[in-house]
Amino acid sequence: MDMELKGFSPRTQDSYIAQTKRFAEYFMKSPVDLGENEIKEYLHYLITERKLSSSYISTTYSALKFLYETTLKRQWDMKSIPRTKKAKRLPIVLSREEVKRIINVTTNLKHRTILATTYAAGLRVSEVANLKIADIDSSNMQIRVSQGKGNKDRYTLLSEKNIEMLREYYRIYHPTTWLFPGIYNSNPLNIRTIQRVFEQSKHKAGIKKAVSVHSLRHSFATHLLEDGTDIYHIQKLLGHSNVKTTSIYIHLTNHNILKLTSPLDSLIG
Numbered sequence: 001m002d003m004e005l006k007g008f009s010p011r012t013q014d015s016y017i018a019q020t021k022r023f024a025e026y027f028m029k030s031p032v033d034l035g036e037n038e039i040k041e042y043l044h045y046l047i048t049e050r051k052l053s054s055s056y057i058s059t060t061y062s063a064l065k066f067l068y069e070t071t072l073k074r075q076w077d078m079k080s081i082p083r084t085k086k087a088k089r090l091p092i093v094l095s096r097e098e099v100k101r102i103i104n105v106t107t108n109l110k111h112r113t114i115l116a117t118t119y120a121a122g123l124r125v126s127e128v129a130n131l132k133i134a135d136i137d138s139s140n141m142q143i144r145v146s147q148g149k150g151n152k153d154r155y156t157l158l159s160e161k162n163i164e165m166l167r168e169y170y171r172i173y174h175p176t177t178w179l180f181p182g183i184y185n186s187n188p189l190n191i192r193t194i195q196r197v198f199e200q201s202k203h204k205a206g207i208k209k210a211v212s213v214h215s216l217r218h219s220f221a222t223h224l225l226e227d228g229t230d231i232y233h234i235q236k237l238l239g240h241s242n243v244k245t246t247s248i249y250i251h252l253t254n255h256n257i258l259k260l261t262s263p264l265d266s267l268i269g
Helices: 002-006 010-027 036-048 054-071 096-105 109-121 125-129 160-173 191-204 215-226 231-238 243-252 263-268
Strands: 142-148 152-157
Touching (some): 010 036, 109 142, 109 152, 109 160, 109 191, 125 191, 152 231, 215 231, 215 243, 231 243
8 A cells, every 4th residue: 555655656566566575575574573683684684694785785775764764654774774786787678780680670560660660769668568549649749658666757759760660460350459469459568569579579689688669769869869869858758757868878979989099099009
């Protein structure tokens, strides 16, 4: 109930409950009967013995902190229970040619349109799966993203090529409510299906990079930045609350880096 009142997404709620359950099972006691020492012991166990990722540890930390602070009304001392520093990793992006290859090898029109729309609008996989026909605003050339991450609505780009593909797709498939329905028209396409389609097309395109369908969103932002789009505009298109989140794409652009000359070249030359 506390998580629902806070407005957490169902996915976050499921994750926090699962983390709390594992914590309780580790000690075979209710969290009500556990405290600071057990929390530290458990986090240390996850880091040193399970050797889990910093992202996993951070989620566990957040789940337990919310449980004890909000639900159990306990004091949470940040100094006594330090948070593991999250590893900073740059996302892997696809080149424009690689994106083109992935889209071109996807022969199924519905699947090709999904991947093209994901890239063209910089969408998360959950966002493209939950698009409705009414979200496509062709008169203003924009796509409305309803209740994206953080329960926020936003508008993003609708490209000329994208609308052409969507119109062709609509003429053949005739969707009613959901733009990309699943087996039953009353439900949107399953996210896992889209992920599987991307993996198949990536393999078919001969791309060896460790990329996922989310990499299309990263590539969208990086390519816009390389084309000179203002980072604050990209922030709005992606739906980021803070421009610091968007600034990671500055490290991914090669537009200016490729123009630089290594000092070794001038030294030997």
